[in-house]
Amino acid sequence: MPPGDSVNPLALLVLVIMALVILRATCSRAVGALLITASFIPLGQQIVFLGLHLYFLRILILVCLVRLTTRGELNGLIFTTIDKLFLGWVATGVTCSVLRGPSAETFGWAYDCLGVYFSIRILTERSGNDVASHVRTLALVAMAMAAFMAFERLTHRNLFHFLGGVPEVPSERDERFRAQGPFRHAILAGTFGATTLPLVIGLQFQRNATRTKAILGGLACIVITLASASSGPLMSFLGAVIGLVLWPFRFKMRFIRRGLLLMLLGLALVMNAPVWYLIGRLSEITGGTGFYRSFLIEQAIKHFGEWWLIGSSRTAHWSPWESNVLVFDPNNIDITNHYIVQGLHGGILMLGLFVSMIVVCYKTIGSWARDPESSTNAKLMWGAGAALTAHCLAFISVSYFDQIKVFWFWLLAVISAMSCQGPGMASQEPQLHADVEKAPLVATLEGSEGARM
Numbered sequence: 001m002p003p004g005d006s007v008n009p010l011a012l013l014v015l016v017i018m019a020l021v022i023l024r025a026t027c028s029r030a031v032g033a034l035l036i037t038a039s040f041i042p043l044g045q046q047i048v049f050l051g052l053h054l055y056f057l058r059i060l061i062l063v064c065l066v067r068l069t070t071r072g073e074l075n076g077l078i079f080t081t082i083d084k085l086f087l088g089w090v091a092t093g094v095t096c097s098v099l100r101g102p103s104a105e106t107f108g109w110a111y112d113c114l115g116v117y118f119s120i121r122i123l124t125e126r127s128g129n130d131v132a133s134h135v136r137t138l139a140l141v142a143m144a145m146a147a148f149m150a151f152e153r154l155t156h157r158n159l160f161h162f163l164g165g166v167p168e169v170p171s172e173r174d175e176r177f178r179a180q181g182p183f184r185h186a187i188l189a190g191t192f193g194a195t196t197l198p199l200v201i202g203l204q205f206q207r208n209a210t211r212t213k214a215i216l217g218g219l220a221c222i223v224i225t226l227a228s229a230s231s232g233p234l235m236s237f238l239g240a241v242i243g244l245v246l247w248p249f250r251f252k253m254r255f256i257r258r259g260l261l262l263m264l265l266g267l268a269l270v271m272n273a274p275v276w277y278l279i280g281r282l283s284e285i286t287g288g289t290g291f292y293r294s295f296l297i298e299q300a301i302k303h304f305g306e307w308w309l310i311g312s313s314r315t316a317h318w319s320p321w322e323s324n325v326l327v328f329d330p331n332n333i334d335i336t337n338h339y340i341v342q343g344l345h346g347g348i349l350m351l352g353l354f355v356s357m358i359v360v361c362y363k364t365i366g367s368w369a370r371d372p373e374s375s376t377n378a379k380l381m382w383g384a385g386a387a388l389t390a391h392c393l394a395f396i397s398v399s400y401f402d403q404i405k406v407f408w409f410w411l412l413a414v415i416s417a418m419s420c421q422g423p424g425m426a427s428q429e430p431q432l433h434a435d436v437e438k439a440p441l442v443a444t445l446e447g448s449e450g451a452r453m
Helices: 009-024 027-040 056-070 081-100 104-126 131-155 159-163 186-203 211-227 231-245 247-270 275-286 290-302 338-369 375-397 404-419 440-446
Strands: 046-049 052-055 171-173 176-178
Touching (some): 009 027, 027 056, 027 131, 027 404, 081 104, 081 338, 081 404, 131 211, 186 211, 186 375, 211 231, 231 375, 247 275, 275 290
Antiparallel strands (some): 046 052, 171 176
């Protein structure tokens, strides 16, 4: 981020309020404060101290660590399989990066990953796995975000520009302006909408959730996805919808998975080009640069020997087109695939751990979905599974490089926390937090009907 970015007084006020919420409020609302900050404060907001770039989100992570330590909320944490895979994933990324040539950003990345994930993971478990409260916050965030992005699409002016880190005039492609809100790219903004949709749809099945909030949140997610004018989020949106529609077939998912695998194998046998070039063919209908994404997969396989062990810091020779080389890094091309990025950062081990986390998450969701006594919580968890599918599709078209990572880590963390609790058990805030002072801003945002103590 450019060192000239200054701290906006309004953003600083929000930071102070959210820090107080994290320190003083219930566990569920502390998580909500993290999500709100990630949603509305661009990464351009930072405090540079002794050469360190302290983004507002990093400051809040530190506040979370202070809370967890001083209130003894770290005690009794039992590591789940997802937790262990996540730790291994981060450790692999750091180790391989150090072997290739250490940098301060490597350790900043590890701090962000571990801080966000385990803060949310511990606070979620301490709140009695009150995931519905988090989703209510996301629904309200989506409503506000939709209004900002609709304004940006209509007026061609991004109101988040004055906070720094995002352009005032949105980018344009095929004579369509692509709204991006506080995110650093329109695709990431649209991905937020597409991946949040199934969560707020699952919210309407909660006993204490209002149907109106779920419906308005869902409509807001659609507006966000469309306002981004990007084909990647559109495919993620469709994947999320298909995932939701499969709820009645949850007991037959094994057969559906096998059917999809057989279909891909059949296509691979009859197609002249590799099966991943279906992405390019699909973009001929939806628009976008699907051919380039197919090309990246082919090049990653072709140059497997360069990155499989500890990753690679040079990919410029992968592409014959100079236009794909990054302006700020002439040694690399634009890798718009999050799976390939895992391999480049940490070799085949990091990629394998990343995929393993996703597989275990699906298994956890499946165990909830098949439990006959937890229909309410199971539907919300099924929505989380559809969101997981939307993220997995988004990874094919974009690499997560800004605050969208917070929502990905949130999803992993809450699924991990839910894996500690048997399906069908009620979600409620433990009594020891019942007398904690409510934070006024978050209480206003969530409304009295959304507070769960």
